[in-house]
Amino acid sequence: MPTIPMGVPALLWIALLLFSPDGMSAVIWKSKVFLNPPWREIFRGDTVSLTCGTNSSSEDESPVWIHNGTRLAESNPRLDIVNADRQNSGEYQCRIKGYAVSEPVYLNVTSDWLLLQASAEVMLEGESLFLRCHSWRNLNVFKVIYYKDNTSLKYWYENHNISITNVTEEDSGIYYCEGRVQKLPRTSNKLRITVKKEYIYTQSKYFWLQFLIPLLVVILFAVDTALLISTQKQFTLLLKMKRTRKRNRFTDPQPKPDPPGN
Numbered sequence: 001m002p003t004i005p006m007g008v009p010a011l012l013w014i015a016l017l018l019f020s021p022d023g024m025s026a027v028i029w030k031s032k033v034f035l036n037p038p039w040r041e042i043f044r045g046d047t048v049s050l051t052c053g054t055n056s057s058s059e060d061e062s063p064v065w066i067h068n069g070t071r072l073a074e075s076n077p078r079l080d081i082v083n084a085d086r087q088n089s090g091e092y093q094c095r096i097k098g099y100a101v102s103e104p105v106y107l108n109v110t111s112d113w114l115l116l117q118a119s120a121e122v123m124l125e126g127e128s129l130f131l132r133c134h135s136w137r138n139l140n141v142f143k144v145i146y147y148k149d150n151t152s153l154k155y156w157y158e159n160h161n162i163s164i165t166n167v168t169e170e171d172s173g174i175y176y177c178e179g180r181v182q183k184l185p186r187t188s189n190k191l192r193i194t195v196k197k198e199y200i201y202t203q204s205k206y207f208w209l210q211f212l213i214p215l216l217v218v219i220l221f222a223v224d225t226a227l228l229i230s231t232q233k234q235f236t237l238l239l240k241m242k243r244t245r246k247r248n249r250f251t252d253p254q255p256k257p258d259p260p261g262n
């Protein structure tokens, strides 16, 4: 009898509540590594400060700092990298007591003539992007051209930074800059900038979930009811068939292939 399928909606409810992405993100709050200045790509000799925070930040926490997976001795809320060295490259993470460990931030310490620096490489639509064509030891750069997907964006005789407010998906692409340093033409590293529509995407995902769960429950109840009714019908039908067969046994030796329709 349909007592087992009746239990399925309740189990499904519990499973969806426990494993839904909404439930998870609400429970686990992460620490976060912030860079100041925001550049992830820096030159040897540059200076950068890492701070650890959460969205309900109180600055007096003493976080755990992790570099390339190894816990550092420092526990200051601010980790200063002065006169950066290649050794300072790699993955940085932090953890504030009571919060999950942060996503890794990758610092890349290099040496070259020009370095394209971006305030962020993965961002959401509506945020602002700040680009800098940084020269080795801040030497003067002239005839600076910024490129996006091999097309020139801006030209200046003297160096300038670029800022794009309210970015859209069309601003995604590969950026680099060119310029003359000590009279010689130089080209920077290439940076891939990705602008996502994630906010709207997650909103609509949750929006869907809100309807999906009750919908699934309704469907399962409907299936249950249908099962219950059909089982009862089949049962009565079977009983009827048995009775008719018993009666027909003596009059009609061949049983009919199909029961009479209802």
Ligand SMILES: *[C@@H]1O[C@H](CO)[C@@H](O)[C@H](O)[C@H]1NC(C)=O
Binding pocket: 025, 026, 029, 055, 056
């Ligand atoms: C922190 O983030 C979580 C999840 O992103 C959010 O639910 C919560 O409201 C935030 N808290 C504060 C104080 O902003």
Ligand SMILES: *[C@@H]1O[C@H](CO)[C@@H](O)[C@H](O)[C@H]1NC(C)=O
Binding pocket: 067, 068, 086, 087, 088, 089, 090, 091
């Ligand atoms: C961390 O890893 C990066 C490469 O992933 C390396 O360049 C750097 O030297 C490493 N630093 C330490 C201290 O392990």
Ligand SMILES: *[C@@H]1O[C@H](CO)[C@@H](O)[C@H](O)[C@H]1NC(C)=O
Binding pocket: 149, 150, 174
């Ligand atoms: C830019 O130019 C390089 C070299 O000519 C080429 O390999 C690359 O595919 C081009 N990128 C785009 C996005 O057009």
Ligand SMILES: *[C@@H]1O[C@H](CO)[C@@H](O)[C@H](O)[C@H]1NC(C)=O
Binding pocket: 037, 132, 159, 160, 161
């Ligand atoms: C570009 O921005 C950097 C960092 O904010 C600043 O130090 C520099 O002076 C700016 N350069 C120009 C040419 O405005």
Ligand SMILES: *[C@@H]1O[C@H](CO)[C@@H](O)[C@H](O)[C@H]1NC(C)=O
Binding pocket: 126, 166, 168
């Ligand atoms: C950002 O761009 C979107 C789409 O182009 C537009 O609807 C919105 O008003 C803009 N916001 C600001 C602050 O400029």
Ligand SMILES: *[C@@H]1O[C@H](CO)[C@@H](O)[C@H](O)[C@H]1NC(C)=O
Binding pocket: 106, 108, 109, 110, 189, 190
């Ligand atoms: C670090 O910078 C160098 C030189 O610009 C580049 O070739 C390399 O791909 C970068 N590494 C990462 C992990 O961004």
